[in-house]
Amino acid sequence: MIEVKQTGAGDLMEFEVVVREANGTTRHHVTMKKSTFERFATKATAVRFVEAAFAFLLEHEPKESILARFDVTVIRRYFPQFEREIGRYLD
Numbered sequence: 001m002i003e004v005k006q007t008g009a010g011d012l013m014e015f016e017v018v019v020r021e022a023n024g025t026t027r028h029h030v031t032m033k034k035s036t037f038e039r040f041a042t043k044a045t046a047v048r049f050v051e052a053a054f055a056f057l058l059e060h061e062p063k064e065s066i067l068a069r070f071d072v073t074v075i076r077r078y079f080p081q082f083e084r085e086i087g088r089y090l091d
Helices: 034-040 046-060 072-078 082-090
Strands: 002-008 012-021 024-033 069-071
Touching: 002 046, 012 034, 012 046, 024 034, 024 046, 024 072, 034 046, 046 072, 046 082, 069 072, 072 082
Parallel strands: 024 069
Antiparallel strands: 002 012, 012 024
């Protein structure tokens, strides 16, 4: 289960994310510029976009491997296909 709470608005949005699975829980602090969000998530809310990003990440690595603090743009450094595939997770 992915729980996302937006904790900051403005040009740099901030989110607290909790990932709960049978084997434990992880917590993450995520930032995202408003311009990044607008570029990728034309029909989704910012919270929904971050949920989708975590769904993508969890298909590619265990929750314990996800950084505790990061900006959404970092995902493409580790997973170049992120920008191409994120739309699937938003549907």
